[in-house]
Amino acid sequence: xxxxxxxxxxxxxxxxxxxxxxxxxxxxxxxxxxxxxxxxxxxxxxxxxxxxxxxxxxxxxxxxxxxxxxxxxxxxxxxxxxxxxxxxxxxxxxxxxxxxxxxxxxxxxxxxxxxxxxxxxxxxxxxxxxxxxxxxxxxxxxxxxxxxxxxxxxxxxxxxxxxxxxxxxxxxxxxxxxxxxxxxxxxxxxxxxxxxxxxxxxxxxxxxxxxxxxxxxxxxxxxxxxxxxxxxxxxxxxxxxxxxxxxxxxxxxxxxxxxxxxxxxxxxxxxxxxxxxxxxxxxxxxxxxxxxxxxxxxxxxxxxxxxxxxxxxxxxxxxxxxxxxxxxxxxxxxxxxxxxxxxxxxxxxxxxxxxxxxxxxxxxxxxxxxxxxxxxxxxxxxxxxxxxxxxxx
Numbered sequence: 001x002x003x004x005x006x007x008x009x010x011x012x013x014x015x016x017x018x019x020x021x022x023x024x025x026x027x028x029x030x031x032x033x034x035x036x037x038x039x040x041x042x043x044x045x046x047x048x049x050x051x052x053x054x055x056x057x058x059x060x061x062x063x064x065x066x067x068x069x070x071x072x073x074x075x076x077x078x079x080x081x082x083x084x085x086x087x088x089x090x091x092x093x094x095x096x097x098x099x100x101x102x103x104x105x106x107x108x109x110x111x112x113x114x115x116x117x118x119x120x121x122x123x124x125x126x127x128x129x130x131x132x133x134x135x136x137x138x139x140x141x142x143x144x145x146x147x148x149x150x151x152x153x154x155x156x157x158x159x160x161x162x163x164x165x166x167x168x169x170x171x172x173x174x175x176x177x178x179x180x181x182x183x184x185x186x187x188x189x190x191x192x193x194x195x196x197x198x199x200x201x202x203x204x205x206x207x208x209x210x211x212x213x214x215x216x217x218x219x220x221x222x223x224x225x226x227x228x229x230x231x232x233x234x235x236x237x238x239x240x241x242x243x244x245x246x247x248x249x250x251x252x253x254x255x256x257x258x259x260x261x262x263x264x265x266x267x268x269x270x271x272x273x274x275x276x277x278x279x280x281x282x283x284x285x286x287x288x289x290x291x292x293x294x295x296x297x298x299x300x301x302x303x304x305x306x307x308x309x310x311x312x313x314x315x316x317x318x319x320x321x322x323x324x325x326x327x328x329x330x331x332x333x334x335x336x337x338x339x340x341x342x343x344x345x346x347x348x349x350x351x352x353x354x355x356x357x358x359x360x361x362x363x364x365x366x367x368x369x370x371x372x373x374x375x376x377x378x379x380x381x382x383x384x385x386x387x388x389x390x391x392x393x
Contacts, residue, residue: 001154002175006141008158008165010134017133018110018158018165024067024132025075026107031057032079033101045083050076066131068116074155075111109159117156126156126167134158139167148173162242179309185269187360189321189352190295192286193339195259197352199360204259209251210292217244252294260301264311270302271363274315314363326357 010018032050039045054076058065064072082101089098118127120136123145128134148171155170187199194203210217220241227234263270277296281287299315306313323331327347334341334351341347341354349357 002171002173004141004143004145004169004171006139006143006167006169008167009138009140010165014134014137015165017135018160020063021067021071021110021128021130021132021134021158022107022160024063025071025078025110026104027061028054028057028064028067028072028075029079029107030103032076033082033103036079036083036101047077047080047084050080067110068112068128068130070113070115071110071130074113078111108161109157111158112156114154119150119153128158137167145169145171162239162246176308176310179265179311181268182266184267185271185360185364186263186267187271187356187358187363188263189273189355189359190275190293190298191352192289192293194352195293196298197350197356199353199356201350201353203350203352206293207251207255208289208292209248209255210288213244213248217241217248220244252292252297256294256298257301260298260305263302264305264309264313267311269312269314269360269364270306271314271316271360272299272302273318273321273359275299275318316359316362318359321355321358321362322351324358326354326361 032053035050035053036045043049051073054072058069058072079101082099086099086101112128116128116130118129120126124139125136126139127136152171152173153169154172155168157168157170159166159168185199188196189198190196192206195206197203220237224234224237224241227237275295277290281290303313305311320331322341323333325332325341325343325345325347326349327343328345330343330345332341332343339351341349341351347354
């Protein structure tokens, strides 16, 4: 599955129509969640039952009927996705919160399936054909959609972001590529001092995108509270503030994507730590820095490109990777502030490089005394980034 995204150029009237379609999608999803909550235990509410209920909503509300029928079904499927994820977490015994479905307050997209839209012959314009009044939209972007047949487009999604509206095409094509083996293997240890250090002794500096833009963002944030609630000036200040954060988010994504692509093209095996970032950000001293470095997003792109290029991406348990000596396997205890690994065997390495060597050793067969067990993961980039995990003994 391949997702192509274009910037939408439209009039204000069309913007209001898109917003109306987005609000309708949110309404349908929330009504389906309420229908599931109010149903009795004897009633089996599944995906098909919610689709039937969406038809009832179309007959009851005119603004729902104005939306394309498949877009209405897609909104009901969003509700079932939240419900089924909650059931799966309960059955698997997931610790902590199970993700009970909540009502949506700020939906930002509307999704059409194979109907409700018509692509122009030039494939630079798209017409939304339902009764919301969206009409013809101009598409701006570098992605070339001409090489794909219209029948391969399975979903069309209109998304609102801080800097405007975007149109996404979900195309059913085989995106995998076969590369020649390089014979190289690398272990990665992510950190805050360096973005990552590898087992070859190379390091990549931490870009700290949020820290660099923080002064400008806070100045814009202060402007919001100088204006009254509900005023146009306050609304415009919030839009500027949102665009600043959107720029930082895009910088992180592009940085992580380029590094992951380079690593997977030049190595057959990439090993990294299986970090629980949600638990790590509970430490308020490092929470902002951990969120700024975006380890989870970097891991997702590594797994995506591993799937695309038929490479091997292995996540290993991070326990004691920084404490064990990569040369002799002896445990050398050291605090977090100690950045150099020194062992009695004479091994002197930068702390993160030593950990990266241990990570690669665990992924490729284990280190003496490490009790190694790796987790091979692969991720596809489709409608969402979905992690598929299989355990290796």
